[in-house]
Amino acid sequence: MSDDNKCGCGSDMKDMPIPEVNFSTFVMSLSSSAMFHLGEVADPSTGKMEFAPALAKHSIDILALLQDKIKNGMTKEEEKLLCDLLYSLRMKYVDKTK
Numbered sequence: 001m002s003d004d005n006k007c008g009c010g011s012d013m014k015d016m017p018i019p020e021v022n023f024s025t026f027v028m029s030l031s032s033s034a035m036f037h038l039g040e041v042a043d044p045s046t047g048k049m050e051f052a053p054a055l056a057k058h059s060i061d062i063l064a065l066l067q068d069k070i071k072n073g074m075t076k077e078e079e080k081l082l083c084d085l086l087y088s089l090r091m092k093y094v095d096k097t098k
Contacts, residue, residue: 027063034059 019025035041037056039049074082 027066030059030063030066034063 032041034056036043037052037059039051042049069078
């Protein structure tokens with residue numbers, strides 16, 4: 001038996017159900033990331049709690065950016081950038097999953 005199977009992670013991770021993508025799960029994911037990097041949540045693979053302030057700040061800043069964009073909206077340039085990036089990523093995804 002491989003080490004991945006002993007800990008219940010690794011190759012078994014691909015079989016785990018993925019939560020529905022909606023705004024709430026996205027925000028909760030970012031919040032969980034910030035809590036992890038603040039050392040408030042243990043790494044599930046090691047059980048250790050580590051403090052990474054730069055990564056915690058990054059997640060917090062992303063949440064603040066989302067809050068600002070929801071409140072104040074995107075510029076035309078931001079809308080075009082997001083639209084173009086999504087189109088490109090979706091086409092690559094479709095191409096690779098045919």
